[in-house]
Amino acid sequence: MKALELQSQLLLRRVGEQRPLAECAAALCELLRGCPPVRAAWYLAWQPASGSYIPVCGGRLPPAADDPLTLSDQPLHTLLQRQTRLSLAELRQVPCWLAGRLRRAGVEQGLAVSLSLLPGQPGLLLLHVGEGSDPALELALALLRSLLANAVGQPSSPPWLDADPQPALLLDGAAEPLGHNSAWQWLLGGQPAERVLPVNHVQLVRACLAQRRAIEGVEASAGERILLWSYVPEPAAGRVLARCRDASAEVRAGREAARARRLYRLITENTTDLISRHTLDGRFLDASPASWTLLGYWPEQLRGTPARALFHPQDLSQLVERARSALEQDGYHTMTYRVRHRDGHFLWFETACRAIRETYTGQVVEVVAVSRDITARVQAEENRRRLAEVVEVNTDLVMFVDAEGRLTYLNPAARRALGVVGEQLPALEALLGAEDLRRLRGEGREGAEQRGVWSGEARLQPQGDGPSLPVSLVLLAHRPTSGERYYSLVARDMTERELREAQQRRHQDELAHTARLVTLGELASGIAHEINQPLAAVVNYAGASQRYLQSLDSNPQAAERIAQGLARITEQANHASEVIRRLRAFLRKGQRRMQALDVAQVAREAVRLCAWEAAQAQVTVDERMDDNLPPAYADPVLLEQVLLNLLRNAIDANRERHAGAASHIVLSTALQPGELCVRVEDQGPGADAERLAQMFTPFFTSKPDGLGLGLSMSRSIVEGFGGALEARPGAQGGLCLECRLPLRDNHNETGNRP
Known part of the structure; x- marks a missing residue:
């Protein structure tokens, strides 16, 4: 040793x-x-x-x-x-x-x-x-x-430090290194220690020693890695052991979990759908805040409440059992039902339920439901269903046209009227004439695009050789949510209207004929005067011619006088014949003949018819008409009758106010844009506002022996020409009746339309 x-x-x-x-x-x-x-x-x-x-x-x-x-x-x-x-x-x-x-x-x-x-x-x-x-x-x-x-001059470390598998660093009180293990060298990988240590590393060491407690979970970033540091104090030696571990996966997973929880909370708290948890028998365990917006209840008020208490009684019988059975068998169920709002009204809900099962037994422990308010959708579907029923049973012809002008749908009334059998639909060109099709695709589509609707008249040609149908067309433009434009074409059969209008015209003609017959009695004396004058002249000229014949041998001018007398006889006979012809034309009953005519000439003929009556009443007709007026479009006989009625009314008005005294009537014409005006202005008593409003009402008259049909019938006749007849106070204190007639060119523009 x-x-x-x-x-x-x-x-x-x-x-x-x-x-x-x-x-x-x-x-x-x-x-x-x-x-x-x-x-x-x-x-x-x-x-x-x-x-x-x-x-x-x-x-x-x-x-x-x-x-x-x-x-x-x-x-x-x-x-x-x-x-x-x-x-x-x-x-x-x-x-x-x-x-x-x-x-x-x-x-x-x-x-x-x-x-x-x-x-x-x-x-x-x-x-x-x-x-x-x-x-x-x-x-x-x-x-x-x-x-x-x-x-070798490197900091020493305790023997146990190198055996630590985690990177560890031994520090003194000033955070200076005293030693480290091999894992610390691997952690650095050639980079400075400051790159892997927490930013408050020095403060952590001091706090650890001062408080004599370990500090854990200090996060620091080292490149893409996330390190968790722990500082463990050794107060007796004045040292601190700093250990770290790579917690990148753990921290990122925690962050993702926190983000997911935060996102789930945001979705739950802000979604417009109601997210709720229930027991298997339907009792509320919890609900999202959308319950207040949808049902008027806060989540706290719904907890413990059975969901069936909010169901509509008619939906309650089979709804709960069916949902429970489906959840137990399939684990998923979707249902549509009515639910009661806190205010008492009912809403349509669509709910998707999912069963949460116990892990080992598989028994349903609770149910998660997502509900949304579909009241608007249900009402829209119901409205569409009702609208479809209305279109199917509608007696009008309803046709759908796509943006390219192809027919896509015909309702039963349109199929019957147009003779369409089977699924194959005819082309729009086969149903409409060229002019009607041009108007529909031109001004019709433009009007529908700008204003949403366009109307006009046309004729539809059914399949086969049947007669065409007069119809009133309404074109509607639609743009659904998909953005693709389409049109609906509604056509109403106007055959009955044409028949009624023809009937009305025949009735007007009959009334006009009756009025002419009545007028004939009133004009009898004038007619007799008109005919007696040329007859008397003929008798006189014949007698004079006979006397000249007797003195033919002694009077050299006798032959010339006889020739003049014979010419005068011929002239007076023709005049009588013209009077009889005009009388027969005036009284003749026939179909209305619309033609371009000279209004001034027709007006002068009417003046001649009432000339004797005017002379008897000491009334002078002042004609202020131009000879170069453009032609108007009307029936000459009916227009002559209208002007005759106006002149006779003016003569009666003057006679009423100027009995035994001379007076005059002004007959004038004027041009306005697209029409010609004929005015008859008298010097009669005139009419107040109430009488002006009732003047054209049938059977309204101020004459003791009048029928009250003259002005009413006259207005109907003029309106049949496409014009108008109006009355207003005259400049001379009497009454001014103005008849406006369409000019020939203007009538051709409008009258050719179907």
Whole structure:
């Protein structure tokens, strides 16, 4: 024992004096060979140039059987930077040149310890020992490392520090290092210690010693690794042991778990769906805050409440049992039902339930449910169903048209009216004429896009050779949530309206004919005067001609006078014939003939018809009409009757106010945009606002013997022409009746539309 102590002192002195490596290595090997379990000892120096360990003392090792050019000791050197000691059995598994040399030497049991005898000169100590491990040898090696560390100027560490598998650092009160283990060197990996220590490392050491307690769980980052440091004080020696462990996976997992919990809490607290937990019989265990928004209850109010207490009575009978059976068998169930809000009204809910089972028995212990309010969706589906039923039973023709103009749907009424059988739908071009199709695709689509709806009139051609249908079209533009535009075309059959309009026109014609017959009685004296005048003239001219015939031989001018008399007779006869012709045309009953006509000429004919009546009432008709008026579009006979009614009303008004005195009526024309105005202005008593409002009402009259149909029938006739008939106070204090007729060009623009 004394010899070992002397050898140890000799070794430490040589190392401290930094004697040559061979002397230090020889003293080390001599010291270790004196230990009972050690059979042989070698010390090898690391040669960076060749990448191999070269024996310094202890004898030579045989060369390996492998090619020295293909193998080196660099893998072993790298491994020893992380682990300061290896068993020889572990070393023999390292792919290096030294492992092969040990195999050739037959050295199987022992230790390889990384040991530096001189500063900056790494070395390797090989010990060949017998079977079994000797604790005394382990303690001696640890003590030897500590002594050598002090000898070469490195901080010493306790013998047990190197046996700690975790990186550890022994610090004094000022946080200066006193020693470290081999795992600490592996942790540094060539980087400064400040990179792996906590940022408040010095403060932690001081607090640990001052408070005389360990500080644990201090987190520090070392590159991509996360280290957890523990500071353990040794107050008696004024030292602190700082240990760390790699907790990267643990900390990251904890962070992910915390993030997941935080995310779950955020989702649970902010989702609009109701997330709840229940017992198998439906009793609330917990609920998310959405319960207040959806049901009007806070989660605390729902805990312990059976869910069936909120169900609609009609849904309660089979809902609970069905859900319980499905959860026990399948573990999952989705249901739609009505639930009562706290205010008393019912909402539609859709709930997805999942069963949570006991791990070993598989029995359902609770149910997790996610519920959402689908009231708006249910109501929308119900509205769509009702709308579909309305479209199916609607008597109007309903057609759906896509953005390309193809028919995609016809309701039953449209199929019947258009004669469509089977699934094949006709093209829109086969149902509409070219002009109607052009209007529909032009102004129709533009109007529907801008205002949402467009209406017009057209004719639809059914399949086959059937007659076309007059329809009133309504085009609606739709844009669903998918964004694809489509249109609905609603057509109403206007055949009955056409029949009624034709019937009404025939009835108007009959009324007009009746009115003309009534007028005939009133104009009888005037007609007789019109005919008697030319007849009397004919008689006079005939008598004069006979007298000239008797004096033909004695009077040289007699032949000329006879010719003049015969010409006058012919003229008066033609005049009488024209009066009878106009009378017959006025009284004739027939279909309405719309044509372009000269309004001034028709007005003058009406003046001639009532000329005798005007003369009897001392009324003068002042004609202020242009001769170059553009043609208007109307029926000449009916327009003549309208103007005759207006003139006769004006004559009666003047007679009422100026009985026995002379008066006049102004008949004038005026042009306005798209129409021609004919005005009849009298000097009668006029009419107040109430009479103006009722003047065109059937059977309303101010004449004692009047029927009250003249102005009403006249307005109907003018409106049938596409014009208007209105009354207003006149400039002369009487009444002004204005008849507005469409011009021929304007009528062609509007009248050709179906």
